[in-house]
Amino acid sequence: MTNVINKAIYTLWDAKEGGVRMSEMHNLQNLQFQSHDMLAKYQLDRLKLLIDHARKNSPWYREKFSALGLTLDDFNSVKDLEKLPVTTKLDIRNNGDAFIADGVDKSTLVTAKTGGSTGVSLNLYFDQDCQKLRNGAQGFADNLAGWQPGDKIAALWGNPPVAVTVKQKLRSILLERTKYLDTMDLNPETMGEFAREWQAFKPDVLFGHAHSIYIFAKYLLAENIKLSSPKGIVATSMMLLEHERKVIKQAFNAEVTNRYGCEEVGLIACECEQHNGMHINTPHIVLECVDDNDNHVPFGTSGKLVITDLNNFAMPLIRYRIEDVGILTDRQCQCGRALPLLEKLEGRVADFLKKLDGGLVGGVSLVERTLTKIPGLEQMQLIQEQLDKIIINRVKGQDFNQETDKELLKEMHIVFGDAVDININDIEEMTQEASGKYRFSICKV
Numbered sequence: 001m002t003n004v005i006n007k008a009i010y011t012l013w014d015a016k017e018g019g020v021r022m023s024e025m026h027n028l029q030n031l032q033f034q035s036h037d038m039l040a041k042y043q044l045d046r047l048k049l050l051i052d053h054a055r056k057n058s059p060w061y062r063e064k065f066s067a068l069g070l071t072l073d074d075f076n077s078v079k080d081l082e083k084l085p086v087t088t089k090l091d092i093r094n095n096g097d098a099f100i101a102d103g104v105d106k107s108t109l110v111t112a113k114t115g116g117s118t119g120v121s122l123n124l125y126f127d128q129d130c131q132k133l134r135n136g137a138q139g140f141a142d143n144l145a146g147w148q149p150g151d152k153i154a155a156l157w158g159n160p161p162v163a164v165t166v167k168q169k170l171r172s173i174l175l176e177r178t179k180y181l182d183t184m185d186l187n188p189e190t191m192g193e194f195a196r197e198w199q200a201f202k203p204d205v206l207f208g209h210a211h212s213i214y215i216f217a218k219y220l221l222a223e224n225i226k227l228s229s230p231k232g233i234v235a236t237s238m239m240l241l242e243h244e245r246k247v248i249k250q251a252f253n254a255e256v257t258n259r260y261g262c263e264e265v266g267l268i269a270c271e272c273e274q275h276n277g278m279h280i281n282t283p284h285i286v287l288e289c290v291d292d293n294d295n296h297v298p299f300g301t302s303g304k305l306v307i308t309d310l311n312n313f314a315m316p317l318i319r320y321r322i323e324d325v326g327i328l329t330d331r332q333c334q335c336g337r338a339l340p341l342l343e344k345l346e347g348r349v350a351d352f353l354k355k356l357d358g359g360l361v362g363g364v365s366l367v368e369r370t371l372t373k374i375p376g377l378e379q380m381q382l383i384q385e386q387l388d389k390i391i392i393n394r395v396k397g398q399d400f401n402q403e404t405d406k407e408l409l410k411e412m413h414i415v416f417g418d419a420v421d422i423n424i425n426d427i428e429e430m431t432q433e434a435s436g437k438y439r440f441s442i443c444k445v
Contacts, residue, residue, distance in 0.1 A: 363441020
């Protein structure tokens with residue numbers, strides 16, 4: 001009964017703010033089971049609106065379209081986006097104001113800032129309508145994980161928000177109903193206190209950084225603490241490794257829903273109840289997978305992800321290279337949704353380590369494989385300082401023995417060759433970034 005009341009409060013609050021969030025959430029729920037052709041037409045219609053707007057109003061794209069002699073008539077499918085150059089992070093950092101549409105007062109826009117983990121931090125801008133549409137997409141993704149408006153949330157998040165204004169405090173009490181565990185301070189004391197709060201609060205949903213949820217799950221299992229099971233668990237903000245998924249599911253007796261998004265465009269893709277690939281948010285974005293020459297790669301082939309944001313008319317982003325690597329597929333999900341699938345997210349460009357012969361190694365995948373293959377490893381981070389030098393920050397597991405590090409070095413030399421200097425640092429725990437996230441693989445070459 002309490003959740004019904006809170007859902008009603010949530011709906012009324014959203015209606016007071018224009019109702020866009022709930023309306024768009026229902027729109028996406030209706031679109032997901034439409035035909036593939038209908039969904040493709042919906043996406044293309046929105047893409048053409050954005051392109052027409054950008055070529056007329058964004059100084060950056062106006063110049064690009066003019067230089068290439070392109071008009072709206074040149075775009076009759078999403079594949080025609082290949083006619084345009086890719087937009088890079090450096091393009092935005094060095095020419096930020098040129099992306100903002102004519103007549104838009106930048107001081108009225110919502111601001112987002114990326115963390116710069118790939119070497120370039122950015123300031124991004126979008127208007128209130130874009131923000132509300134993104135919130136609607138978040139609500140849609142929440143629903144895929146069993147999360148309903150008005151539900152109580154347990155959140156593992158770095159630097160959790162603090163309500164300051166009266167409106168923020170009211171929203172926190174009436175709508176968000178969230179208990180936070182600050183991932184910047186994960187230790188047995190804080191996790192124990194959060195577990196006690198959990199039992200009294202009984203959250204409906206667990207939400208947070210994938211690896212932070214994993215650390216909390218490991219603590220619960222080690223201490224034999226059994227909490228009330230949430231309806232769903234949403235892991236986001238960083239890659240969810242499969243062995244972590246298993247541990248989280250065991251600790252909470254609930255399914256884990258993997259989600260992929262970013263500050264620049266909001267929701268990109270999210271798992272459904274099948275947990276077999278992530279459905280792409282095609283009503284809001286166009287997601288491409290390209291090679292080093294920015295040409296499309298075949299389905300099932302790893303490539304760099306490029307995104308066009310169909311919501312942001314204040315600061316259009318067309319063919320924006322997100323600096324992530326993934327695999328698209330034409331496989332259809334058994335759930336019956338028409339939304340296409342992102343088969344796999346392989347990590348950031350900066351997560352890929354380099355071999356002496358010029359080859360690349362998916363650092364996150366290597367960490368995951370090593371953790372599951374070699375006994376005695378709890379956590380691990382790879383840092384490539386130089387082409388021929390790799391540092392392994394290693395946390396010992398309970399079954400650590402004198403063979404663990406020998407096997408670890410052997411595995412790494414098989415991958416990188418004997419000429420590469422590999423050193424192991426024994427650490428108590430992995431360090432976090434300022435956002436509270438963890439990075440399993442860092443290439444400085």
